[in-house]
Amino acid sequence: MEDKEEISSENYANWFALYHLCQNIGSRKAIHISSVEFGKILNLSQQTASRRINQLEDIGWIQRKITGKDQIIRITKKGADVMLAMYKDLKQILEEILIVGEVTEGMGEGGYYVRIKEYYDQFREKLGFKPYFGTLNIQLSDLNKELLEENLKNRIPFIIQGFEKEEEGYIKRKYGSVECYDCIVSRLDDQTKKINGAILKIKRTHHKKNIVEILAEPYLRDILKLKDGVRVRIELIKKS
Amino acid sequence: MEDKEEISSENYANWFALYHLCQNIGSRKAIHISSVEFGKILNLSQQTASRRINQLEDIGWIQRKITGKDQIIRITKKGADVMLAMYKDLKQILEEILIVGEVTEGMGEGGYYVRIKEYYDQFREKLGFKPYFGTLNIQLSDLNKELLEENLKNRIPFIIQGFEKEEEGYIKRKYGSVECYDCIVSRLDDQTKKINGAILKIKRTHHKKNIVEILAEPYLRDILKLKDGVRVRIELIKKS
């Protein structure tokens, strides 16, 4: 609460100054930096940069040692806390935004996949349950989609292998592989029921519509009483 | 690059305005908010808040619909990108800072633990190798320690169980449990050799000194040619 007050009051400039300092300190403990150099980083004059440094010191976000023409700056615990607080906050904001979407009527590809025996057997084995013969389609906003993609990057999917099969007429058809991420689905307005499922990520998918497909054992529309437009939460699970 | 220019130039205020908007939008798609309310959030007058909203719209970070006395605001993809960029950047900064410390002479507790048979057998089994009979002690800055703690929170340790043992004189002594986190250690100035190890987190530890103890199979001081003061990188591994 207090930290936030400190940041949000009106010293945006100081916050950004600290942020840029951290960027330039990198993995070192401290940094030698002149006010001219710091000014260049911040797109400010030497004078203002100098003032910034003084202010940061006054606030207690940095500590400074001036020896002759040299100044060594290091971030204090208080300063680190400020950065950490912002990081945590952003993380929370982004993750909170991330995990909400709207149920939508789907001619989802996923539903098609799950009905094919070669896929179904793999789903069954790798999910640990017999999935329902169709997927729940969730419409995401651009923001949500963006964030989901970013988040999935950090996770290890389990892969449903592709395969080839001879169709009637002796044409060989290729079936692509599918990436799956464990998740938990629930109604946003009623968090009592949480259902395990998986996000399906099909390789060659329509990029335009931000639709995510969920596979689960029960028929989600029934068990969660979902209709089109109902908002659901998709929680990503730590380990797959 | 361009994004950063956009943020860092001088519109700190706009960035923070967007940030606070996101905070208040939460999991919703959009938000009804008057300029008075928004002003309160930002600690600004209604007039300035109104101007901010206009600016955010001009920049293209938000989209707005005014219908009579109502205005509905939603974040655009461009706006979301700005937030994401900052998040990623902070994450990188913090993680980069996080993983560097200095080798220090240690009378580390960990070294004591690893020499006790009951512990050693567990280490051997759970690490998958026979650890060296001592730990490498890494001195962290306050900032690093803070960040490490924060980061470890999100990880699942493997636990070396505590036990009781009768000492000479029939006194029963209690040995506490130890948490371990897989990691990779390397010299900061020479990343060619990367050694697998584990961070030891002993329950009842001295809080004052920011020292982390690393357990590994080889004698790290030899294999990495470490002396006191040499900076090493500790990479945390995704899965334990």
Place this chain on the structure above:
DNA sequence: ATTACTAATATCCGAGTAG
């Protein structure tokens, strides 16, 4: 109620320059 313009004012920035 609202949003947002204009004019007054508070704040910030950088040139000049001292220490």
Place this chain on the structure above:
DNA sequence: TCTACTCGGATATTAGTAA
């Protein structure tokens, strides 16, 4: 060289209102 002061000009904010 450095940092950091003063002060005039630039910029941002707010009060008073209009729409």
